[in-house]
Each structure stands twice: as structure tokens, then as C-alpha cells.
Amino acid sequence: MNIGEIAERAGVSRSTVSYALSGKRSVSEETRRKIQRVIDELGYRPNASARALANGRTSTIGLVFPPAGNHYTGMQLDFIGSVVEAAAVHDYDVLLSPSGVDSDRSFQRLLGERRVDGAILMEIRLEDDRVEHLAELDFPSVAIGRTAHPESGWWVSLDHTALAAACVHHLADLGHRRVAFVNRPEQLLYAGYESAHRGLDGFTKAAAERGLTVRTYCCGDDAASGQECVERILHDDPATTALVTLNEAALGGLYRGLARAGRHVPRDFSVTGIVASRWAETVTPQLTAADVPAEEMGRRAVDLLVERIEQPTAPGRHHLLTPPISLRASTGPATGTPIP
Amino acid sequence: MNIGEIAERAGVSRSTVSYALSGKRSVSEETRRKIQRVIDELGYRPNASARALANGRTSTIGLVFPPAGNHYTGMQLDFIGSVVEAAAVHDYDVLLSPSGVDSDRSFQRLLGERRVDGAILMEIRLEDDRVEHLAELDFPSVAIGRTAHPESGWWVSLDHTALAAACVHHLADLGHRRVAFVNRPEQLLYAGYESAHRGLDGFTKAAAERGLTVRTYCCGDDAASGQECVERILHDDPATTALVTLNEAALGGLYRGLARAGRHVPRDFSVTGIVASRWAETVTPQLTAADVPAEEMGRRAVDLLVERIEQPTAPGRHHLLTPPISLRASTGPATGTPIP
DNA sequence: CTAGCTTCGCGAACCGGTTCGACGAAGTGA
DNA sequence: TCACTTCGTCGAACCGGTTCGCGAAGCTAG
Numbered sequence: 001m002n003i004g005e006i007a008e009r010a011g012v013s014r015s016t017v018s019y020a021l022s023g024k025r026s027v028s029e030e031t032r033r034k035i036q037r038v039i040d041e042l043g044y045r046p047n048a049s050a051r052a053l054a055n056g057r058t059s060t061i062g063l064v065f066p067p068a069g070n071h072y073t074g075m076q077l078d079f080i081g082s083v084v085e086a087a088a089v090h091d092y093d094v095l096l097s098p099s100g101v102d103s104d105r106s107f108q109r110l111l112g113e114r115r116v117d118g119a120i121l122m123e124i125r126l127e128d129d130r131v132e133h134l135a136e137l138d139f140p141s142v143a144i145g146r147t148a149h150p151e152s153g154w155w156v157s158l159d160h161t162a163l164a165a166a167c168v169h170h171l172a173d174l175g176h177r178r179v180a181f182v183n184r185p186e187q188l189l190y191a192g193y194e195s196a197h198r199g200l201d202g203f204t205k206a207a208a209e210r211g212l213t214v215r216t217y218c219c220g221d222d223a224a225s226g227q228e229c230v231e232r233i234l235h236d237d238p239a240t241t242a243l244v245t246l247n248e249a250a251l252g253g254l255y256r257g258l259a260r261a262g263r264h265v266p267r268d269f270s271v272t273g274i275v276a277s278r279w280a281e282t283v284t285p286q287l288t289a290a291d292v293p294a295e296e297m298g299r300r301a302v303d304l305l306v307e308r309i310e311q312p313t314a315p316g317r318h319h320l321l322t323p324p325i326s327l328r329a330s331t332g333p334a335t336g337t338p339i340p
Numbered sequence: 341m342n343i344g345e346i347a348e349r350a351g352v353s354r355s356t357v358s359y360a361l362s363g364k365r366s367v368s369e370e371t372r373r374k375i376q377r378v379i380d381e382l383g384y385r386p387n388a389s390a391r392a393l394a395n396g397r398t399s400t401i402g403l404v405f406p407p408a409g410n411h412y413t414g415m416q417l418d419f420i421g422s423v424v425e426a427a428a429v430h431d432y433d434v435l436l437s438p439s440g441v442d443s444d445r446s447f448q449r450l451l452g453e454r455r456v457d458g459a460i461l462m463e464i465r466l467e468d469d470r471v472e473h474l475a476e477l478d479f480p481s482v483a484i485g486r487t488a489h490p491e492s493g494w495w496v497s498l499d500h501t502a503l504a505a506a507c508v509h510h511l512a513d514l515g516h517r518r519v520a521f522v523n524r525p526e527q528l529l530y531a532g533y534e535s536a537h538r539g540l541d542g543f544t545k546a547a548a549e550r551g552l553t554v555r556t557y558c559c560g561d562d563a564a565s566g567q568e569c570v571e572r573i574l575h576d577d578p579a580t581t582a583l584v585t586l587n588e589a590a591l592g593g594l595y596r597g598l599a600r601a602g603r604h605v606p607r608d609f610s611v612t613g614i615v616a617s618r619w620a621e622t623v624t625p626q627l628t629a630a631d632v633p634a635e636e637m638g639r640r641a642v643d644l645l646v647e648r649i650e651q652p653t654a655p656g657r658h659h660l661l662t663p664p665i666s667l668r669a670s671t672g673p674a675t676g677t678p679i680p
Numbered sequence: 681c682t683a684g685c686t687t688c689g690c691g692a693a694c695c696g697g698t699t700c701g702a703c704g705a706a707g708t709g710a
Numbered sequence: 711t712c713a714c715t716t717c718g719t720c721g722a723a724c725c726g727g728t729t730c731g732c733g734a735a736g737c738t739a740g
Binding site: 342343344354358365389391393394395 | 725727728729730
């Protein structure tokens with residue numbers, strides 16, 4: 001069943017049906033009703049491929065998300081969900097693209113074959129060839145995160161520098177003097193992931209400012225690594241009384257490691273970091289943290305992308321978000337007498 | 341840049357280029373090389389919409405997933421990831437469709453407009469009009485979960501009945517006599533979600549078989565609800581010594597509730613259920629549970645769907661999975677002297 | 681030498697929409 | 711009454727691929 005059949009049954013031409021549907025030229029009320037009746041009767045819907053071919057737009061956006069090898073974090077999940085819902089509001093579908101092992105291949109699929117009108121990129125690196133590549137091609141895209149040269153681009157990002165610094169200040173205000181930083185895995189840091197770098201940076205600078213003694217660690221994205229990381233921290237400096245993390249997936253393991261070592265949170269040891277609220281509330285005691293507003297970020301990314309798609313000449317726009325620290329139950333005043 | 345330009349530069353016709361690419365007719369080695377050189381030079385890739393229009397296949401599968409209002413669980417996340425990766429192996433892309441508030445609308449988009457060659461449905465109900473609707477249309481689809489009439493369909497499912505029963509037997513073997521069941525939220529049970537129903541069923545029957553005293557509860561998909569649910573359980577029957585859950589998102593809250601009530605896991609109280617291993621390992625003590633093999637389920641669902649798409653006449657196939665219970669640290673022998 | 685078969689390439693039709701130019705009918709103002 | 715608009719509709723071209731039928735050239739066999 002196609003537009004020709006509708007036209008035939010309604011006794012009009014194919015173009016008239018098209019105009020009746022799109023409203024791009026006026027069609028008399030009478031013919032419009034005749035056409036609509038036939039459409040309703042047959043349950044006709046225009047073929048998406050044909051439409052995309054004819055007018056050059058697919059009404060689909062690509063979501064380039066990290067490979068599963070990296071375990072997904074809760075934040076990514078919330079994010080995907082919010083992108084899909086926001087896209088639906090603008091009448092776009094979302095095509096998932098694994099930027100996994102063979103990222104070139106799926107990139108080619110999305111862009112080269114023109115499957116999507118624009119793309120949202122996750123897991124941005126400071127020097128990100130994907131971002132540069134897309135900018136060169138003048139292909140609409142919005143990054144979740146900023147590269148080292150964010151001035152002119154389209155992106156939505158957390159201010160990891162400021163958030164990590166806020167965590168440090170919070171701990172310093174509570175009297176903590178020896179603080180550890182638990183980052184994402186080593187490979188990600190080496191690969192230049194911006195959140196890992198900027199978070200580390202913000203932590204280090206703020207700690208220096210407050211005269212804290214710090215150690216920084218990389219930690220795998222799972223509970224076992226988190227536990228092992230705490231062991232390393234307490235081994236390297238048993239006088240450590242607090243940690244800051246942006247590794248959501250390791251959080252449960254960090255708590256377990258502290259419990260095993262006999263450190264009570266928050267009495268003997270404070271924990272804070274940058275984590276989606278839903279997960280911060282899952283652990284006991286609930287985590288005092290800068291809540292990642294994943295839902296808002298997804299929505300804003302889609303809004304920006306749609307804007308970019310619809311007016312290709314517009315200058316770059318972006319949102320830098322700095323959510324406040326939500327005080328929950330995982331931080332407290334330093335006792336001054338750490339367990340030996 | 342299109343196939344015509346390639347043809348022109350290579351000095352051949354458009355059809356020859358097409359055949360050289362698809363290999364559906366023989367093309368001399370010499371012309372093939374000439375064409376390939378031009379293609380490589382220009383970085384040509386055939387337009388997906390045009391191809392889809394011409395041969396009637398989009399090389400895309402739809403993943404119909406639950407609305408975000410329901411908080412996503414970790415299992416769903418792992419699942420989405422594995423579907424995307426498995427699809428990529430078969431050269432399919434994945435289009436996400438929120439079956440949210442306006443599920444009809446997005447359904448129409450996917451199927452009516454022929455955006456996808458087939459669909460994978462999540463969050464199946466015992467009486468699921470989507471499944472029936474697709475079966476009537478003879479549209480290729482695979483369900484994650486089975487309806488009340490699963491005989492002839494295409495699906496991949498956990499045997500929630502058997503798994504819940506296995507949890508009961510595990511607890512009964514440890515000597516527990518008073519056991520609670522923590523289900524998904526009430527609305528989902530009422531709506532007929534199959535995992536909630538079959539899980540409850542398996543639990544109830546096995547408990548009767550072993551002569552246990554049981555109470556069953558519905559619980560929201562978040563930590564706060566989990567905590568509150570434990571309070572209810574201990575209020576209703578303080579002699580309860582164990583619980584079984586298939587509510588992953590409430591798990592952290594269940595643990596917190598038990599800790600608040602002064603019940604030590606597993607000394608005073610045992611917890612088990614049906615949960616993805618990654619999340620079972622996040623809580624402390626780690627959860628003894630039937631591990632949801634989300635990755636395997638996603639892969640199998642895609643394999644089935646591709647099979648169904650490629651041979652439309654094949655009879656229904658399915659996989660019913662019953663992963664074993666992984667013994668971790670959250671269950672132990674009943675003490676016989678519950679805390680008053 | 682010619683009939684018959686392969687191999688290789690071409691042109692045209694087709695998939696199902698959108699859009700442009702043209703044209704007849706009706707309406708308007710002088 | 712005539713020139714000029716406006717309105718509603720149609721036919722044809724186009725988007726960028728795929729596929730079918732045909733025919734030219736080259737080979738083999740009788």
C-alpha cells in the first residue's frame with residue numbers, strides 16, 4: 001500500500017495526496033476529507049525510507065555510545081533514556097551506534113550512508129578525533145563533554161573541574177587533611193577522557209589550594225576493583241580520612257573495602273564524589289555527592305542538536321552544568337585520630 | 341556524491357557499479373578494480389535510504405523498551421548494550437523506541453513507516469497486545485519474556501517460576517521457615533508483567549511445597565521503597581528470617597532497611613533473588629542470587645530475530661533460560677532464634 | 681562458417697515518496 | 711468584457727539506489 005493507491009482510491013493525483021499530508025500547498029477542504037477518509041480506512045502511513053530519500057532527512061539522530069567492554073554506568077543508562085524521550089518530543093528516532101572495537105565502521109554507517117541527520121557523542125576525550133572529524137565535515141553533532149578546545153563547538157558538559165573542587169572544599173571544610181581521589185580506569189585516563197582529566201585536575205588544584213595531602217588512584221569500573229582500590233589507599237597511607245570519586249560503578253566496592261578495613265562511614269572516613277542521585281541513594285550510608293543530572297543533560301543535548309540540524313548556519317552553543325553538592329550521609333567531620 | 345558519479349568517473353554504467361558492489365552478477369576483474377579505485381578515492385558509501393527503498397530492507401531492528409518513568413534497571417542497560425553489539429555482528433543497526441505514554445504512536449512509526457525489519461520487545465506481559473498484534477501482522481519480532489501462550493512464538497525468557505522456586509528451596513534447605521517475597525511495583529503486577537507474575541507464582545508454589553510461612557510484597561523500583569518495604573515486612577512478621585526479591589533497583593534499600601532494623605545479613609537474615617551478577621556483586625555482603633544473563637539474552641534475541649527476518653516461513657523458536665544460583669555471601673542457616 | 685552458449689555491460693523500469701512548473705476555473709478590479 | 715490574480719489540481723522529474731531483459735563480443739562445437 002503506497003501513496004499511489006491512496007490517490008487512486010480518492011480519485012486524485014499522488015501529488016495532491018502528498019500536499020494534503022504535508023500541508024505545503026493548499027488543498028480544498030473537500031478533497032482533504034476524501035483523502036483522509038481513505039487513509040484512515042486503509043491505515044496508510046508513508047514509507048520512511050522513501051520520504052528520507054526524497055527530502056534528504058531521515059528524522060533520526062545517532063547516539064554514539066561507549067562499548068560494553070567498559071561496563072555501563074547508571075548515568076549512561078539514564079542518559080540514553082532521556083535522549084530517547086527528548087528525541088521523541090521533536091519527532092526524531094534514536095539510532096544506537098556502538099563506538100566499540102570497530103568504531104570507524106559504525107561511524108561510516110551512520111554518516112557515510114546518511115542514516116542519521118545528526119549525532120550525539122558520549123565519552124568525549126580532550127583530543128577527540130571524532131569531534132574534529134564531524135566539525136570538518138560540518139555534520140551536525142553535539143558532544144556530551146568538552147574537548148580541550150571547546151570554544152566554538154556544540155556541547156553539553158558537566159564542569160568536572162569545579163565539581164571535583166567543590167568536593168575537596170567540602171571535605172577540607174570538615175577538617176579532612178589526607179584525601180584520596182578515585183578516578184576511572186587507567187586506560188580511560190591515558191586515552192584522554194575528559195571527565196577523568198578535568199576531575200583529576202580540579203581535585204589536584206583545589207587540594208593544593210587547601211594545603212591537603214593527596215594521593216590519586218585509577219580504578220576499574222566494577223565493585224571488585226573498588227574494594228581493591230580502597231585496600232591500596234589504606235595501605236599507601238593509613239591516615240587517609242576521606243576520598244573523592246567519580247567512578248560510579250566502583251562505589252559499592254569502595255564501601256565494601258572501607259567496611260572490611262573497619263572504617264565506619266562517615267564516622268571514621270568520609271566519601272563523596274560525582275554520581276547520579278539514583279545511585280548515590282542506593283548505597284548505605286547514602287552518598288553526599290554532586291548529582292549528575294543525566295536526564296537534564298540528555299534533554300539539553302537533543303534540544304541543541306535539533307536546533308543545529310534545523311539551522312545549519314547557527315554559531316556553536318553549549319551548556320556547562322555545575323550541580324550543587326547534595327548533602328547526604330557519607331561525609332562528616334574528620335576525627336583527627338585516624339585508626340592506625 | 342552518488343552511484344551515478346562513481347559510474348561516470350569509472351566510465352561504466354550505474355548498474356555495473358551496483359553489481360560490482362553487491363556481487364550479484366559477475367563483473368570483470370578489470371572493471372571491478374577501476375570502480376573500486378574511484379570509490380576509494382572519493383570515499384563513496386551508498387545511501388542507506390535509497391538502498392532501503394529499492395530492496396525493501398532497512399538493515400535496522402527496533403528495540404522497544406520501557407518508558408523512563410519506570411526507572412531503568414541495570415539489567416535493562418546490559419541488555420541494550422548486548423543487543424546493539426549482537427546486531428552489529430549481523431550488520432544491523434538498532435533503533436530505540438520508547439513504548440512510553442504514547443506507545444501506539446512510536447509503534448506506528450517503527451512498523452507503519454517501515455523503519456525497521458523486525459523488533460525486539462522488552463517487558464512482556466502475560467496478555468500482551470503488542471505481541472499479538474505483531475503476530476497477526478506477521479511482522480518479525482522476538483519477545484524478551486513469554487506471554488501466557490508462548491507455544492508458537494519467538495522469544496527468549498528467563499524461567500522466573502523455576503528461579504524463584506530455586507531461591508525458596510535454597511532458603512528452605514538452610515532452615516528458614518518464614519520468608520518474604522519482594523516483587524516489582526504493584527502497577528506492574530496489575531498490568532500483568534510476566535516476570536512479576538511468574539516469579540510470584542514460583543515462589544508461592546515452592547513455599548507451599550516446603551510448608552513455609554510466607555508473605556508477599558510489592559515494592560517500588562528505588563532504594564527508598566526497598567527500605568520502606570523491609571520495615572513493612574518486619575512489622576508484619578518480626579519472625580521473618582529471609583526474603584527473595586526480583587526487584588534489582590530496590591536491593592540497596594532492602595539492605596539498608598535490614599541494617600536499620602539491626603538485622604545482620606546473613607547472620608540474622610538471609611537475602612536472595614534474581615539479579616544481574618554485576619549488581620549482586622555491588623552490594624555488601626554480595627548477593628547470593630540467580631544471575632540474570634542479560635548479555636546472553638540480548639545476543640540470543642538478536643540471533644533469533646535475524647533468523648526470523650531472513651526466513652519468514654520458519655516456525656517459532658525460543659530459549660527458556662534457567663541460570664543456576666550463584667552462592668555468594670547473603671544467605672546463611674536460619675538461627676532459629678530471630679531477634680524479637 | 682555458422683549455430684549456440686557464456687560473459688560482461690548497458691539502458692530502462694522500479695521502489696515510494698516530494699516538489700516544481702503549468703494549467704483550467706473561479707474571482708477581482710477597471 | 712477583458713486582463714490579471716488566486717486557488718486547487720495534475721503530470722513529470724527527481725532523490726539514489728537495485729534489478730530485469732537485452733544485446734554485443736568472444737568461444738566452442740559441429
